[in-house]
Amino acid sequence: MTLNPQDSSYFDTEVLIIGSGIAGAVTTLQLADAGVHVTLVTRAKRPEESNTFYAQGGIVYTGHEDSPQLLAEDILRAGAGYCNPRAVEILTTEGPRLAKEILFDKVGVPFDRTENDELSLVREGGHSISRIVHATDATGKAIEVSLLKAIEGHRNVQLLAGYTAVDLLTPAHHSLNRLKIYDPLSCVGAYLLDQENNVVVRCLAKKTVLATGGLGQIYLRTTNPSGARGDGLAMAYRAGARVINSEFVQFHPTAFYQPNAPCFLISEAVRGAGARLVEATGKPFMEKYDSVWKDLAPRDVVSRSIHQEMLSQDIPNVYLDLSSYIPVDKIKELFPSIYQQCLLYGVDITSDLVPVVPAAHYFCGGVWVDEWGRTSVDSLYAVGEVSCTGLHGANRLASTSLLEGLVWGCRAAENIMRTIKDANNPADHDIPLWQDTGTDTADPALISQDMSVLKHIMWNYVGLVRTTRRLQRAIRELRHLESEIERFYRAVRLTDELIGLRNAVRNGLIVTLAAWENKNSVGCHYRI
Numbered sequence: 001m002t003l004n005p006q007d008s009s010y011f012d013t014e015v016l017i018i019g020s021g022i023a024g025a026v027t028t029l030q031l032a033d034a035g036v037h038v039t040l041v042t043r044a045k046r047p048e049e050s051n052t053f054y055a056q057g058g059i060v061y062t063g064h065e066d067s068p069q070l071l072a073e074d075i076l077r078a079g080a081g082y083c084n085p086r087a088v089e090i091l092t093t094e095g096p097r098l099a100k101e102i103l104f105d106k107v108g109v110p111f112d113r114t115e116n117d118e119l120s121l122v123r124e125g126g127h128s129i130s131r132i133v134h135a136t137d138a139t140g141k142a143i144e145v146s147l148l149k150a151i152e153g154h155r156n157v158q159l160l161a162g163y164t165a166v167d168l169l170t171p172a173h174h175s176l177n178r179l180k181i182y183d184p185l186s187c188v189g190a191y192l193l194d195q196e197n198n199v200v201v202r203c204l205a206k207k208t209v210l211a212t213g214g215l216g217q218i219y220l221r222t223t224n225p226s227g228a229r230g231d232g233l234a235m236a237y238r239a240g241a242r243v244i245n246s247e248f249v250q251f252h253p254t255a256f257y258q259p260n261a262p263c264f265l266i267s268e269a270v271r272g273a274g275a276r277l278v279e280a281t282g283k284p285f286m287e288k289y290d291s292v293w294k295d296l297a298p299r300d301v302v303s304r305s306i307h308q309e310m311l312s313q314d315i316p317n318v319y320l321d322l323s324s325y326i327p328v329d330k331i332k333e334l335f336p337s338i339y340q341q342c343l344l345y346g347v348d349i350t351s352d353l354v355p356v357v358p359a360a361h362y363f364c365g366g367v368w369v370d371e372w373g374r375t376s377v378d379s380l381y382a383v384g385e386v387s388c389t390g391l392h393g394a395n396r397l398a399s400t401s402l403l404e405g406l407v408w409g410c411r412a413a414e415n416i417m418r419t420i421k422d423a424n425n426p427a428d429h430d431i432p433l434w435q436d437t438g439t440d441t442a443d444p445a446l447i448s449q450d451m452s453v454l455k456h457i458m459w460n461y462v463g464l465v466r467t468t469r470r471l472q473r474a475i476r477e478l479r480h481l482e483s484e485i486e487r488f489y490r491a492v493r494l495t496d497e498l499i500g501l502r503n504a505v506r507n508g509l510i511v512t513l514a515a516w517e518n519k520n521s522v523g524c525h526y527r528i
Contacts, residue, residue, distance in 0.1 A: 009201050009433050012426070013039040013158065015416060016189055016205035018165045018232060021050035022140075022402055023384025024211030025147035026102060026409030027416075032156035034417050039203065040157055041192060043164040043227055043496060047152075048144050051213040051385060052402065054225055055140025056267035056337070059103075059402040061096055063121055063131030068092035070128060078126040078298045078397035080523040082245075084390025090371055090411075091391055095403045098410055099133075107146040111135055124272045124398035125296040132399045137267050137335045143402065164496045165231060166191040166200060166434075168208065168239040168380065175430045185240045187380035188426035191434050193494055200434035200494065206423040207379050207416050210236060210367065211409070214385040215249075215507045217500075219360035220459035223255050223265040227500075232386040234503035236367045237510060242376040244388050245365030246514035247525040250396050251464055252361035253277075253302040256354065257317040261345045263359050266320060266338060268398050271295045273334055274325040277306065277318055278353065285309055285318075300395045300524040303358040307464045310357070319353035358464060362401060364392040364524065365514065373412030379423065381416070383408045394523020438492040447497050450485055454478070454501075454508055462512050466527045474512045481505055 015031055017024050020042040028040045044050070060071065071092045076083050103109045111133045112120040123130040135142035151157050169189045171180040189205040212232030216224030237243050254266040254277075271277070276284040276295050289305035290297040297305075306318050322331055328350045332339055335349070342349050366388035373381040384405040391404050461474035482505045489502050521527050 009199060010204070011201065012204040012428075013037060014205065014420060015039070015207045015209065016041065016203055017209040017211060018190065019050070019211030019213060019384070019386070020047045020148070021052035021211060021213055021384060021405065022143055022147065023405030023409045024209065025144070025151060026406050027209055027211065027383055027413045028157060029147060029150055030410055030413035031416060032151070032154045034413070036156065036417065036420060038157050039160060039205070040151065041160045041163045041165065043162070043231070045162050047148055047159060047161050049225060049227065050144060051224060051228055052140045052405070053144045054223070054265070055402060056137045056265055057124055057269040058122060058132035058134035058139045058399050059099065059143070060399050061099055061119065061121070061131055061133040063129040066129060066131050071131070074127050075391065075397045075400060076393070078395050079393025080395055082393030082523060084393070086371060087389040087391040091400065091404060091407055095407050098406055099403065102406065102410070103143060103146070107150045109135065109143050109146045111142070122269050122272050123296070124268045125293070125302065126298045126397045132269070132272075134269065137269065137337045140402065162195045164193040164195060164499050165212070165235060166193055166494065166499055168235050169202070169204070169431055170239050170377065171430065173239070174432065176432060177430055180430070184378055185376070186378035187239060188431060190235075193496065193499065195496055198493070200436075202431060202433050204426040204428065204431060206420055206425065207381065209373075209412060210380070210382040210386050211384050212386045214363040215504070216360040216363070218454060218458050218504050218508050218511070219463070220455040221255060221263045221357065221359040223252050223263065223359050223361045229500040229504045230363070230386075230507035231500065231503045232382065233366060233510065234506040236375065236377070236380070236382065236386075237506065239377055239380070241380065242368040243366065243510060244368045245390075246510045247518045248364035248392070248394050248523055249360055249511060250299055250362040250364055250524045251303040251358040253299055253306055253358050254320055254356040255359035256342065256345070257357040258345050258355060264341055265361075266354060266356055267335070268299070270320060270322060270335060270338070273330070275320050275322040276325055277302070278321045279309070279313075280315070280319060280353070282321060282324070282353065298395055299398065300526070303464055303524075304526060306356075306358055317355045317357045320356050321353055322349050323351050362396050364388070364394065364396050369408070371411065372415040373408045374415065381412045383412050394525060436493065437490050438494070440492045442492040442495050442498045444497065446488065447501050450481065451501055451504065453481060454505055458508050458511070462508070462515055464526065466515055466525070471512060471516045475509070475516060478505060478509045478512060482509060
């Protein structure tokens with residue numbers, strides 16, 4: 001096994017995992033501990049940089065007098081009856097056990113505890129009881145740091161940061177033996193851009209796992225970090241993998257809003273602790289949209305309610321009121337990161353109303369996978385947000401996504417362990433090394449402009465509320481934009497930003513075409 005790609009234009013590994021969030025990290029750790037050699041790749045310079053790292057609220061565990069049936073009812077209600085029953089059953093029966101075995105016992109995530117040393121449990125929107133465990137308001141960071149600590153230095157793991165996946169390797173598309181086009185679709189690794197050395201290396205693998213996260217960055221406003229461009233989704237689509245439920249993009253109701261400030265998340269746990277959504281006068285308004293759940297209604301309901309308030313009053317945002325409902329010392333104790341972030345922009349959440357707007361947050365669709373994380377392409381797996389198990393249906397229940405990444409990361413690892421001995425080594429002579437087609441340097445101004453155009457098209461035409469005319473225009477403009485980007489892509493040398501742009505515009509079309517096909521409003525897909 002060659003594990004030093006800096007010295008050559010190719011290397012091989014038993015398992016290639018692309019993405020280092022909770023799903024990719026758990027898959028890596030489980031395989032490595034079982035003696036399987038893994039290469040874990042991330043496009044970020046720092047391995048912890050991922051959607052997981054920025055997850056604030058928490059992860060589903062088990063509440064007092066809780067049960068798999070009760071959790072399943074909440075998931076199904078939030079998912080608008082669109083959830084895959086088998087996926088719901090797997091998560092609700094296996095999730096809490098795996099959380100304890102891996103996050104609590106194996107890597108020691110420092111979840112918050114009460115004065116009696118019991119786990120601190122909170123409630124979030126759509127949950128009927130308190131069952132969310134958390135590490136203040138930086139749960140994802142605590143999980144990610146703990147997992148990476150267990151992975152870094154592991155003798156069976158090669159961790160490559162600053163490597164961007166360009167495309168998946170499929171013999172039907174890439175083999176020098178053109179008769180391979182008649183074989184069933186399979187994956188034998190990926191081309192990877194080594195950002196530091198500006199070379200594309202060929203990585204051959206017996207098994208490949210996509211764990212690349214979501215696609216929030218195709219929208220103008222998003223809570224996702226800069227790398228969430230949907231790289232894995234676009235690569236899987238080009239490789240011929242089945243992609244489903246792509247119209248279901250969940251908008252988080254409460255992202256911080258100021259004209260010149262970043263759009264960062266204000267956790268749903270804030271409302272779970274008692275905060276209310278209010279007008280500028282301080283008057284709560286959610287009761288007129290949902291008299292039962294009010295501020296803790298499912299996210300699609302709350303997001304559309306805020307959208308309606310902004311439209312009807314012609315205002316740029318609404319507000320969260322913490323100080324009228326939560327004691328000051330409790331605010332600082334529960335939400336230290338949010339408190340500090342808001343202070344940077346002149347907002348004191350212990351006394352001021354917090355300006356918020358909805359923002360693209362979570363992709364409920366993705367690459368179709370079965371109960372073991374297998375895609376429709378042989379030897380290709382997908383775990384975490386890039387995948388679609390069907391768990392979330394038409395709308396995700398709060399704090400289930402981290403648990404889904406954990407559960408399917410474990411399941412994918414288990415299936416790989418059972419089957420890797422029988423997997424064939426990819427034929428080295430069949431898959432060519434990367435051939436550069438571009439000669440010019442990519443102009444960053446053009447990339448930035450195209451990305452801006454894409455974000456505005458998706459925000460204005462394929463956002464919270466969709467109409468026939470908006471979707472028609474989006475399809476026309478996105479097809480033209482993709483055509484221009486593809487010409488640009490083939491004429492210049494690759495960069496991470498150019499790869500991301502190409503993937504992002506394809507993902508914009510995937511979402512838009514799915515929204516066009518689905519004529520019915522359901523969950524977070526809302527058509528008028």
